[in-house]
Amino acid sequence: MKKDTVSIIDNSTGREEEFPLLKGTLGTPTAEIGTLNKKLGIFTFDPGFMATASCKSAITYIDGDQGVLLYRGYPIDQLAKNSSFLEVAYLLMNGDLPTETELYAFVKEINQHSMLHEALRGFFDGFHYDAHPMAMMVGVVGSLSAFYHSELDMNDPEHRRISAMRMLAKIPTIAAASYRHSVGWPFVYPRLDLEYCENFMNMMFSLPAQKFIDEGHYIDPVTVKALNLLFILHADHEQNASTSTVRLASSTGANPYACISAGIGALWGPAHGGANEAVLSMLAEIGSADKIPEYIAKAKDKNDPFRLMGFGHRVYKNFDPRATIIRETCHEVLEKASMDNDPLFELALALEEYALKDEYFIEKKLYPNVDFYSGIIYKALNIPVDMFTVMFVIARTAGWVSHWLEMMAEPSHRIGRPRQLYTGQPRRDYMDIDKRK
Ligand code: CMC
Secondary structure: OOEEEEEEEOOOEEEEEEEEEEEEOOOOOEEOOOHHHHHHOOOOOOOOOOOOOOOOOOOEEEEOOOEEEEOEEEEEHHHHOOHHHHHHHHHHHHOOOOOOOHHHHHHHHHHHOOOHHHHHHHHHOOOOEEEEHHHHHHHHHHHHHHOOOHOOOOOOOOHHHHHHHHHHHHHHHHHHHHHHHHHHHOOOOOOOOOOOOHHHHHHHHHHOOOOHHHHOOOOOOOHHHHHOOOOHHOOOHHHHHHHHHHHHHOOOOOOOHHHHHHHHHHHOOOOOOOOOHHHHHHHHHHHHHHHHHHHHHHHHHHOOOOOOOEEEEOOOOOOOHHHHHHHHHHHHHHHHHOOOOOOHHHHHHHHHHHHHHHHHHOOOOOOHHHHHHHHHHHHHOOHHHHHEEEHHHHHHHHHHOOOOOOHHHOOOOOOOOEEEEEEOOOOOOOOHHHOOO
């Protein structure tokens, strides 16, 4: 066997073929098996993509065993400590950290795109007052394509860039509007004089009858720091379910707004972005520390669908580096919100302590993930529970558009079209209805 190849032998026929073994700058070597079917007449079967790399990417690197997360090579803890969310978004989209001038221009352009077309306001009226904000996000983000016909040539790099900028700029405005529709408050326009997270909090909570900035308690430094941090930690996570959805949808040439809308739909699930909302529901259901053993037993019971939300991760099998960073902030935010004695937080800590000592969780390497803590912080910042996954959308938009830009700039990208292992009926003939039993 040649070096840097793998051999696959079909024992049923005795045929053996060699395939290249690709090596990235970091990480697991990857067998390139695109010609497997042509050479050996077989497919690979890997539901859940346990051992399948779906693309090449230079954006984010994860080492799940070591708990490493790098954006464009920079460790997540360094970015979390020193950066703002928009600086990280620039990094993800463009590949390098911006100079001061570049960042200034980027922020200015994002600000300029943050307004919504007035006609979009009417879309919200079509939603019932109790619609889940994620349902509004899927619908309204998808409908953005109806407003930008003249800049939807995906072969034009400038059209792609401006579409990505629009998405990053407008999604917080749509997110805040979704919340305000649900509570019956008038929509608030974005403000150019506020920083990205401040602006979002202002669009969420300011009331026309109240001089918001003077009151100022939603836009204090601890809140802005916490939001920036959460958005940075959630900004990208390589080929997760929603990013893979965005890439698969994009591979058909669909417009970017439709693709990001598909990603929002995928993020909504409780196994993915919906977990932060599910953690709070779970804590409410558990109710008190004396019930923890009962719920841990449920989580371990194979016949019970209950899972400990905010625990476990497909890639991290040691610790989630995002969880380590966020755990510290949790204390700071709760202290500021005078919630450090909040029963819900105390319950969360007790649950965490109990699960971390349990043999089942140790053996299966199930640790608290980022979303075990993010919901607790959002609650302390007065973000309503059904907006938690929407907050994740705002952050992950930076990652989605970066992956979309990367993929669309790759001239050889092909439509994503997995195959299957068919387990249905073999060929059979149509039977007239009067002969069927
Ligand atoms: N509670 C109880 N048991 C669990 C849990 C859990 N949270 N997570 C995994 N397991 C068990 C699972 O039953 C399985 O047991 P067995 O080997 O006996 O069949 C084993 O651990 C491996 O789990 P898996 O489902 O095969 O692992 P996966 O990689 O397919 O799923 C996961 C990863 C995140 C979907 C899963 O751990 C989970 O459902 N966690 C709760 C939801 C959650 O917190 N999701 C947020 C993830 S972080 C944010 C993001 O990136 O979206």
